[in-house]
């Protein structure tokens with residue numbers, strides 16, 4: 116029983132964090148927001164050079180062969196720095212989906228190496244999301260049809276963009292025609308890989324939400340220390356302190372839920388979907404409160420376009436309902452908790 | 468990251484489970500807020516001790532069995548799973564014990580710890596005073612050095628279980644000219660000492676759950692001083708750390724209560740589902756108890772790597788106390804009009820101990836440092852915000 120990260124895992128996270136701190140400053144994010152594509156190939160290339168895009172790719176395809184536990188640290192960084200890219204969809208969810216197609220999948224062999232290099236963009240059209248993120252510039256789209264997995268290139272689909280309040284999001288309605296030629300997994304295999312993709316997608320979002328929560332907390336603490344009213348920093352007022360302390364508590368008690376979910380998914384524990392659903396809810400709660408209380412602590416500045424808080428806040432609002440909204444995940448928790456003979460009490464942590 | 472238990476840990480769990488199955492009293496003990504119940508609980512503690520299960524993490528020489536923290540979590544899980552009695556000596560065992568391990572001399576450890584493990588001595592905490600609640604540094608009760616003794620005068624209040632306890636650990640002002648956090652000393656006092664009088668205070672349940680303690684020229688040996696004279700505040704803060712951390716309130720407790728809440732809801736679903744918020748509250752309570760448990764395993768993992776717990780203990784204390792309240796509030800709402808009935812009421816049905824738990828949960832946000840104070844601590848020491 117060891118519920119901690121290895122030295123290697125945390126130092127990789129630290130390196131990613133230092134890298135993003137310089138490469139993804141808020142001013143730069145705003146510039147990217149303003150572009151049509153909403154994506155920066157340069158940033159993407161630099162991120163790939165850090166090894167992040169190869170995390171989930173098996174070693175034989177040039178990747179690092181890491182798992183969801185490693186990702187649970189990295190997705191927090193992606194959230195913390197509000198990376199304007201649906202990076203995790205390609206590098207974690209799509210990579211997992213391709214691996215799930217089996218050792219001999221030609222599609223996997225073709226695309227996994229490209230994920231490592233950072234050039235390949237793969238959009239995932241899971242039925243839990245009615246719109247597909249980043250489909251407009253995807254090289255490959257993995258789409259759902261009656262439980263099957265279909266793979267299409269950008270030229271084979273039509274996309275219609277749906278603007279979001281989070282200006283970095285690129286949500287597309289995708290029109291396409293399924294056929295025997297596009298099918299890469301039948302409904303039997305598809306059922307398995309789509310279920311896993313859902314857990315993985317939700318887990319990636321949960322990690323990002325928690326990173327966003329931490330960032331909004333940090334921004335608000337900085338602001339509370341520097342903004343003066345009544346002759347003193349507003350952070351000296353107890354109401355402000357308690358708003359921020361409440362966010363700390365939510366984050367502290369969402370973190371281990373996220374990590375346990377990552378471990379459950381990585382090791383294919385039978386309770387993985389429950390753990391992921393719980394993580395998604397807990398991290399969403401933390402981010403929601405960090406946004407609300409963060410804005411309150413910022414006063415009118417929190418409502419102003421020029422204040423950086425908005426980027427993180429809007430991302431948090433948007434992600435909260437992606438890869439399964441609250442009702443969806445709560446229903447998954449309820450299915451478990453209210454099922455007969457569920458192992459609900461003390462002593463349910465260990466692997467069975 | 469590895470969630471599997473070693474063979475040794477599994478064997479330990481099995482041993483604890485079997486022992487508890489054979490020994491946990493079938494009939495609930497009387498409340499330890501009564502003389503009779505107190506002694507029943509003391510006897511139970513003695514049984515635990517004989518099986519070397521009262522303080523599993525303590526060294527064998529001091530009455531424990533040298534377990535690590537993972538085994539401690541396992542023990543706690545089994546303990547709550549078995550619905551074993553509440554720990555009457557929790558203040559001695561979970562607060563004073565670890566404090567003595569850290570600050571006590573070898574002689575003090577030998578003298579006190581085995582008797583704490585066996586509950587030959589049951590301890591109460593005498594910190595609060597009429598004028599020193601949240602503002603603990605306002606302590607006025609004095610313990611003044613007189614040769615190799617301290618002479619204690621003053622009064623303490625709200626000391627849980629002090630009416631029947633044997634000893635108290637207190638903080639007193641040892642330098643009469645000092646103020647605030649300076650000049651305080653951490654002194655152990657037998658309640659049988661001449662000049663001590665204890666007056667019970669009834670709690671919400673109508674029982675003598677805490678007491679006021681009066682000290683009138685009470686002389687105790689200077690051997691009873693813990694740590695350095697005048698530096699009692701530092702020792703007290705270590706105790707407070709234990710009080711807010713996992714030690715006092717292990718996750719098994721809340722997982723067990725949340726599990727019972729789910730069962731209660733299932734039994735009363737027809738009525739409860741008329742208020743959809745109840746279902747929501749039940750699910751949330753279960754998730755939060757899980758989160759508390761996972762956080763405990765994470766904390767234990769970090770502690771085993773040598774990380775010292777810090778102000779997170781304040782977040783911990785807020786989390787368990789507010790969770791406990793929500794669980795019990797939800798239970799009473801599910802019980803509806805029967806929620807107000809005492810268990811002996813003819814129409815009580817399955818009200819069980821929900822009401823009693825609800826009453827005690829009201830105190831959780833107050834004792835061990837109020838939740839407002841804990842939020843201040845988080846903001847000031849964790850986030851670095853300026854003091855008021």
Ligand SMILES: Cc1cc2nc3c(=O)[nH]c(=O)nc-3n(C[C@H](O)[C@H](O)[C@H](O)COP(=O)(O)OP(=O)(O)OC[C@H]3O[C@@H](n4cnc5c(N)ncnc54)[C@H](O)[C@@H]3O)c2cc1C
Nearest residue numbers: 592593594595600601625626627830833834835836837839
């Ligand atoms: C069931 C129970 C058992 C207890 N057992 C023991 C025991 O065994 N030994 C012992 O020594 N004590 C014990 N206590 C006492 C407990 O430690 C105190 O009640 C606690 O420290 C709060 O002090 P107080 O009651 O004087 O409240 P006060 O300090 O008067 O506080 C009243 C209210 O004001 C708020 N407040 C005070 N100061 C601030 C501030 N700076 N900022 C914001 N809000 C503030 C508080 O949070 C609270 O809401 C027990 C209490 C209870 C309820």
